Amino acid sequence: MSVLEHLEEIFLPAKRAIEEGRIPSAALGLITQNGQRKIAVFGNAQLEPEKIKLERHMWFDLASLTKVIFTTHRVLTLVKSGRLTLDDPLAKHIPDLRQYDTSAPERALTIRQLLSHQTHLPAVEPLYTLGQDPETLRAYVLQLVWKSGPPVYSDINYILLGILIERITGQALRNQPLEDGLSFFPPHEKSVATERCAWRRRVIRGEVHDENAFALGGPAGHAGLFGTVDGVLNHALHLLHGGNLPPELMAEMVTPIAGNRALGWEVQQTGWHGGEGHSPRTIGHLGFTGTGLWIDLDRGIGWTLLTNRVHPSRHTDTGIMALRRETGTLVGRFSAQT
Numbered sequence: 001m002s003v004l005e006h007l008e009e010i011f012l013p014a015k016r017a018i019e020e021g022r023i024p025s026a027a028l029g030l031i032t033q034n035g036q037r038k039i040a041v042f043g044n045a046q047l048e049p050e051k052i053k054l055e056r057h058m059w060f061d062l063a064s065l066t067k068v069i070f071t072t073h074r075v076l077t078l079v080k081s082g083r084l085t086l087d088d089p090l091a092k093h094i095p096d097l098r099q100y101d102t103s104a105p106e107r108a109l110t111i112r113q114l115l116s117h118q119t120h121l122p123a124v125e126p127l128y129t130l131g132q133d134p135e136t137l138r139a140y141v142l143q144l145v146w147k148s149g150p151p152v153y154s155d156i157n158y159i160l161l162g163i164l165i166e167r168i169t170g171q172a173l174r175n176q177p178l179e180d181g182l183s184f185f186p187p188h189e190k191s192v193a194t195e196r197c198a199w200r201r202r203v204i205r206g207e208v209h210d211e212n213a214f215a216l217g218g219p220a221g222h223a224g225l226f227g228t229v230d231g232v233l234n235h236a237l238h239l240l241h242g243g244n245l246p247p248e249l250m251a252e253m254v255t256p257i258a259g260n261r262a263l264g265w266e267v268q269q270t271g272w273h274g275g276e277g278h279s280p281r282t283i284g285h286l287g288f289t290g291t292g293l294w295i296d297l298d299r300g301i302g303w304t305l306l307t308n309r310v311h312p313s314r315h316t317d318t319g320i321m322a323l324r325r326e327t328g329t330l331v332g333r334f335s336a337q338t
Contacts, residue, residue, distance in 0.1 A: 014323060018042055022309075026043060060291055064286060067285065070176075181228045182227045182235070193312075195209055229306055
């Protein structure tokens, strides 16, 4: 029996979390390498100011899934085309980076280090509080003397990669090509609500939840991508078929560089967010809004769990990490049986 036939059982933990009021809604999608897919949706896309039922076609704010579905893949596509290499220093393509100090450490950071979060840059910075227009904010990011620290998972790494993509392609992120079911600017009335934002003073729906991405104009290298559950599965299927990338680049995406971090993605390890029971070549990534995507390349199965767990507030304990692990472990158990 295919893992797809167990969709309802795999969806039970998410459905229970919704019924208990811990999260508003969820969409679970499974896809196999031959393109077969099954999807379950349940709950409310919005609770405030009025309830709106979740439907399959609705758009989720993917948050940090932007880092892998868009930014990592776009950078690797540029590597494939010969327009950059993974070991290029950032200043080769952004010569005005820290332009008043040619020995600044940011100038020597490589594309590989940024993709795998092996830099001295901080996890996050409240850039949106500066109150600048998007282009001035980009200039600020390029000239800021960043506080140095040990390597951490960093939005700043990917904000810089977003600027890199714009420089090399000559196109703003908002104009970059996207796969079907993915968008930087989804229709408001078909979008899933996220947080009642204290800064913007409204419930966020159809515009990016991440404050820094919003301040940078919406799309950024670290956040800003929206997707339907089918759109996210489309990307999983793309990677299950090699991502239109050379085998050596696909191999780098599943080879740890430090800990369980590879290029963009995380590789499975004991206790990780994707649950237990998967093959060694399984990768995954999370999004702050309550999203996640995992791909078992050896078994030819991908799954996504999309929620709006930050609606109406991020400041609640939803149990999202345990939910992800429980869901992933069920996928692992049933996919091992096929």
